[in-house]
Amino acid sequence: MILVLLTNHVLSGALIGALTRRPLPAFAAGVASHFVLDAVPHWGEWGSTRRFLQAAVPDGLVSLAVMGALAAVSPADRRPAVVAGMSGAVLPDLDKPAKLWFGGSPFPGAVDRFHSRIQREAAGRAHLELLAAGGLACAALAAIRAGRPRPR
Numbered sequence: 001m002i003l004v005l006l007t008n009h010v011l012s013g014a015l016i017g018a019l020t021r022r023p024l025p026a027f028a029a030g031v032a033s034h035f036v037l038d039a040v041p042h043w044g045e046w047g048s049t050r051r052f053l054q055a056a057v058p059d060g061l062v063s064l065a066v067m068g069a070l071a072a073v074s075p076a077d078r079r080p081a082v083v084a085g086m087s088g089a090v091l092p093d094l095d096k097p098a099k100l101w102f103g104g105s106p107f108p109g110a111v112d113r114f115h116s117r118i119q120r121e122a123a124g125r126a127h128l129e130l131l132a133a134g135g136l137a138c139a140a141l142a143a144i145r146a147g148r149p150r151p152r
């Protein structure tokens with residue numbers, strides 16, 4: 001069982017979208033960022049599906065809320081790229097709910113094998129994930145709002 005917090009994938013996808021500003025490259029870079037983040041040492045080793053879900057379900061819900069919030073605060077001209085970046089960044093993890101609910105991954109076997117081979121995980125890294133979330137959230141918000149006239 002594996003998990004870079006999905007929230008962190010969402011935040012990095014939003015940052016990429018805000019920086020690239022074009023939906024297609026943002027989506028592609030978002031997908032690539034997913035695998036880069038998964039290869040960085042992160043939280044994992046759940047021991048049981050039950051314990052995995054205790055972290056993954058709240059994380060999934062927070063991710064959806066963050067995606068909605070970041071789309072809402074994005075200026076209209078940047079919103080498509082921000083949403084595309086976030087979508088690309090979460091896409092590879094669709095295998096997890098798909099396995100849970102439908103019993104199989106939607107991706108080719110080679111993709112699944114690559115995805116699980118790159119994971120570097122250990123228990124007790126929740127604090128690192130939260131630190132990363134804080135940093136990524138600041139960076140994403142700054143990039144989304146960058147260069148906008150300040151409200152008076």
Ligand SMILES: [Zn+2]
Pocket residue numbers: 004034038092093115
């Ligand atoms: Zn992943």
